[in-house]
Amino acid sequence: MSAFYTLKILADFASAHTLRDYPGDCRRMHGHNWKVEVEVVASALNQHGMGMDFKTIKTATRELAKTLDHRYLNDIPPFDEINPTAENIARYFFQQLSQTLNDDIARVSGVTLWETDRACVKYSED
Ligand SMILES: Nc1nc2c(c(=O)[nH]1)N=C([C@H](O)[C@H](O)COP(=O)(O)OP(=O)(O)OP(=O)(O)O)CN2
């Protein structure tokens, strides 16, 4: 049996977006208070007994979220070319955070992007 730890932090940001070519109200500009859940899976613990310090995960996530906060997402790459859907934003967080957080014992395993209190997308990779 192999054991692992799944850590999770929560961050948020507020921004506006437009879904291009969408056949409904969301093709008009509107805003969301997005919530981002970042999961990190660790296969071992470091010298402090942590898979990864929550502070490390929160700082990286908040820094990334800050670049989107109070902005019109469609102006910001890659969302100037791909629609800023919950799916695309979740993948963006996953890929950006994987580059900064992954190490020998821990890696980003999933990002859940809550668009509203009632709807979210979880992105992960095999
Ligand atoms: N799979 C996805 N579906 C939708 C996305 C998305 O990113 N991925 N996004 C939207 C729009 O951004 C929209 O703002 C969200 O609309 P909706 O879920 O309908 O939210 P409401 O709170 O307005 O809807 P209720 O019907 O009141 O629950 C749409 N779909």
Ligand SMILES: [Zn+2]
């Ligand atoms: Zn929307």
